[in-house]
Amino acid sequence: MQDILSQYQTVSESEVTTWFEVGAVADFPENSGACVKYKAKQIAVYNYTRTGKWYACQNMCPHKMENVLALGMIGDKDGIPKVACPMHKKNFSLEDGSNLGGEDLKIATYPVKIENGNVYIGFSD
Ligand code: FES
Numbered sequence: 038m039q040d041i042l043s044q045y046q047t048v049s050e051s052e053v054t055t056w057f058e059v060g061a062v063a064d065f066p067e068n069s070g071a072c073v074k075y076k077a078k079q080i081a082v083y084n085y086t087r088t089g090k091w092y093a094c095q096n097m098c099p100h101k102m103e104n105v106l107a108l109g110m111i112g113d114k115d116g117i118p119k120v121a122c123p124m125h126k127k128n129f130s131l132e133d134g135s136n137l138g139g140e141d142l143k144i145a146t147y148p149v150k151i152e153n154g155n156v157y158i159g160f161s162d
Contacts, residue, residue, distance in 0.1 A: 041102065044078060045095035045145035046161075047134055053148060053159030062154050070107035070120065072096050075160060080147065081107035082156065083131065085118055091149035092131035093158045098122040099142040106144070 059073040065084045073080050079096035096104045101124060109120040111131070118131040128137040134144040148159040 042097065042099060045097065047145045048147050048159055048161045050148040050159060052161045055160045056150065056157040057160055059156050059158055062151060062156060065156060068111060070109060070111065072107035075158065079104050080158060082149065082158065083111050083120065085111060088118065090118070091151065091156065092118065093147040093149050094120070094129070094131060094134060095145045098124060098127065099144060100125060100127055
């Protein structure tokens with residue numbers, strides 16, 4: 038299980054070597070998640086219209102290794118955009134993947150860019 042989780046490492050914008058096109062802006066729901074695949078990874082993508090920003094993170098919740106974060110509710114906690122896992126409601130920051138409940142579990146996040154109406158996620162592999 039740890040092996041599956043270890044494929045998910047946060048990528049900063051300066052580390053991006055591949056901008057992977059995942060579809061058109063119109064393909065993604067507003068203020069909720071969608072799941073896309075890159076190599077063996079499942080990635081959750083969120084169009085957060087409240088701030089006009091997009092976020093991407095691993096779809097796998099590190100709590101019970103369930104691929105469910107794309108189904109989570111998004112919102113904010115003290116101004117930090119977050120997703121709540123639909124299983125047991127652990128909250129993760131969409132900015133840096135940290136667990137807003139203060140626990141050790143965190144998630145990998147990936148940069149997103151919009152160009153010519155298309156959505157791209159940045160990877161370093
Ligand atoms: S599986 Fe996500 S909080 Fe438990």
